[in-house]
Amino acid sequence: MQKATITSIQKFDRFTEIIQRAFSVTDDADLAEWYSFEEAQRSLDSKKATAFKATLNKDLVIGVVHAQPESFIFGREGRNKLQITNIGVLPQYQRRGVGGKLLGAVEKVARQKQIPKVIVHTNPDDRRAVGFYLKYGYKPVGIIEDYYYRGPAQFFLKFL
Ligand SMILES: CC(C)(COP(=O)(O)OP(=O)(O)OC[C@H]1O[C@@H](n2cnc3c(N)ncnc32)[C@H](O)[C@@H]1OP(=O)(O)O)[C@@H](O)C(=O)NCCC(=O)NCCS
Numbered sequence: 001m002q003k004a005t006i007t008s009i010q011k012f013d014r015f016t017e018i019i020q021r022a023f024s025v026t027d028d029a030d031l032a033e034w035y036s037f038e039e040a041q042r043s044l045d046s047k048k049a050t051a052f053k054a055t056l057n058k059d060l061v062i063g064v065v066h067a068q069p070e071s072f073i074f075g076r077e078g079r080n081k082l083q084i085t086n087i088g089v090l091p092q093y094q095r096r097g098v099g100g101k102l103l104g105a106v107e108k109v110a111r112q113k114q115i116p117k118v119i120v121h122t123n124p125d126d127r128r129a130v131g132f133y134l135k136y137g138y139k140p141v142g143i144i145e146d147y148y149y150r151g152p153a154q155f156f157l158k159f160l
Helices: 015-023 037-045 076-079 100-114 126-134
Strands: 007-008 050-056 060-069 081-089 117-122 139-148 151-158
Touching: 007 100, 015 050, 015 060, 015 081, 015 139, 037 060, 050 100, 060 100, 060 126, 076 081, 100 117, 100 151, 117 126, 126 139, 126 151
Parallel strands: 081 117
Antiparallel strands: 007 050, 050 060, 060 081, 117 151, 139 151
16 A cells, blocks of 8 residues: 555544444444534634544545543643544555554654643453554553443553
């Protein structure tokens, strides 16, 4: 496969569709229950968040990621963790390093903004997502039972 190019995005033109297609083959395909694309777009509009797309041949979007400081309400504590809210790669392009490149772009932004940690949580039964974060140096830091409306969440931290 040709190398994917990673670029920053300000508008969610293809984001929603890519995430929906990435999750369509998972147990978490009910995105409307746990993700607001409208809020994510608002976070980009307010410049608080960051998002990237991975493209092939300039305009074929095959993956996306969105991240934002965990919370501004918690002052330094909330600003010091960049939280990945969503990441997805189209099923036919997975396991070729595209997800890793998207994570790398988020981590670069964190370093530039002197944010020391990246945090993400996911379903601990999702072997693919868990394997993915472990592969890229994310440390499993705990499972919270009943965190999600239908089960536990596993938290991962990467110290940059
Ligand atoms: C998670 C996701 C973004 C990874 O994208 P990707 O482009 O495949 O990522 P990479 O190619 O950089 O890394 C793949 C790694 O993930 C892990 N992985 C992938 N599929 C796996 C599986 N079935 N079982 C265990 N680990 C798996 C492996 O560590 C793999 O590395 P390897 O191919 O060298 O073994 C992609 O699988 C996806 O979109 N999944 C659906 C949406 C999702 O679950 N998002 C994350 C939820 S928080």
